Amino acid sequence: MKSTRSQSSLRLTRTLEALAPSTQAYASRDLLLVGGVVPRESAHAYAAALADVLQPALKHWEMDDARAAVALRAAERGDDALVDELLHAAAFGGSSYGRPLVPMRNASKVPQSALEEHVANCYVAQRALLVTAGLEADEASALASDVLGALPAGTAAPAPTAYRGGERLLEMPGNNGTHFALAHSTAGVSAAAVAVLEAMLGEFVAAVGRHNRVGVNGRLGKLDASELLSAVAFTSGSGDAAVLGVRGQAADGAQAKHSVAAVRATLDALTTLADGPELVGAKHRATRALLERYATADVTAHLATAAATAPSSLSAAALVEQIAALSAADVAGAAKKIKATP
Numbered sequence: 001m002k003s004t005r006s007q008s009s010l011r012l013t014r015t016l017e018a019l020a021p022s023t024q025a026y027a028s029r030d031l032l033l034v035g036g037v038v039p040r041e042s043a044h045a046y047a048a049a050l051a052d053v054l055q056p057a058l059k060h061w062e063m064d065d066a067r068a069a070v071a072l073r074a075a076e077r078g079d080d081a082l083v084d085e086l087l088h089a090a091a092f093g094g095s096s097y098g099r100p101l102v103p104m105r106n107a108s109k110v111p112q113s114a115l116e117e118h119v120a121n122c123y124v125a126q127r128a129l130l131v132t133a134g135l136e137a138d139e140a141s142a143l144a145s146d147v148l149g150a151l152p153a154g155t156a157a158p159a160p161t162a163y164r165g166g167e168r169l170l171e172m173p174g175n176n177g178t179h180f181a182l183a184h185s186t187a188g189v190s191a192a193a194v195a196v197l198e199a200m201l202g203e204f205v206a207a208v209g210r211h212n213r214v215g216v217n218g219r220l221g222k223l224d225a226s227e228l229l230s231a232v233a234f235t236s237g238s239g240d241a242a243v244l245g246v247r248g249q250a251a252d253g254a255q256a257k258h259s260v261a262a263v264r265a266t267l268d269a270l271t272t273l274a275d276g277p278e279l280v281g282a283k284h285r286a287t288r289a290l291l292e293r294y295a296t297a298d299v300t301a302h303l304a305t306a307a308a309t310a311p312s313s314l315s316a317a318a319l320v321e322q323i324a325a326l327s328a329a330d331v332a333g334a335a336k337k338i339k340a341t342p
Helices: 009-019 040-053 060-077 079-092 104-109 112-122 137-148 191-211 253-270 277-295 299-309 316-325 328-339
Strands: 023-027 032-036 166-171 178-185 228-236 243-250
Touching: 009 040, 032 040, 040 137, 060 104, 060 112, 079 166, 079 178, 079 243, 166 253, 178 253, 178 328, 191 228, 191 243, 191 253, 191 277, 191 316, 191 328, 243 253, 253 328, 277 316, 277 328
Parallel strands: none
Antiparallel strands: 023 032, 166 178, 178 243, 228 243
């Protein structure tokens, strides 16, 4: 943890360590999440310490260390970092949400004023959410009022992110192929239907890699496995900024475009999906993936992320039930709606 406006980095670290065995932090374009597990009697002190994290001092030497750490992580991730940025550029074009962060050597060029503006605009009570598990509702409400009330109030809520849509290709240096990303907005589509569509797209690209066979229900032209070096279906973002798509790497630009066309054809084929084993298998895969995510991560972190971005999907059990209840017509309708985006 870095220094805050009220205490040093050392003091904050010691405070958190005294209250909780560990504290996790996660940041994305959607949100910043910090939390941990503490004894009930320490909940107030711990929540207050976490709220203090949202008021960083932004000391120059600490920011220099952070910039160096960001650059190092990006270098370790290599092409994966580039592909992740490609997804956002494909989905959101020139908007601030879609502006690439890499090459991360640019992290050293982020001015102090930009960091200060970000904290002033985003780390405020209006955008903060306290999620607890193990406290009674009235206790949690009082705790949130007390702790979050100490943060600056903030101004109006941000405008919805503008989805631009489409595809992006990125040719890698040294004859290392061409990365591609295709993203479609899922705004207004149920989380259950998106999960099933992701499972179906994932099965298509996996089948190509395994067997060099035709895709969904045999309705697609063959996509040679030799052309597609790797590919994976993905969902990214949340709320109005959520997208569904496929990212991958092909041997060259022409084959990347062929791969994108095949994925588009797959999604088009899903708009006429009929009941059958294909749908049953996709629903099973979507359910298994959902339960694995909940089984391998902090429940409170899941609750916080869902509450901040998609309150309707707070319950994993409810989402599993929604997946089970989906008909072929439901999934086909979702595919049509998603396919209609750029």
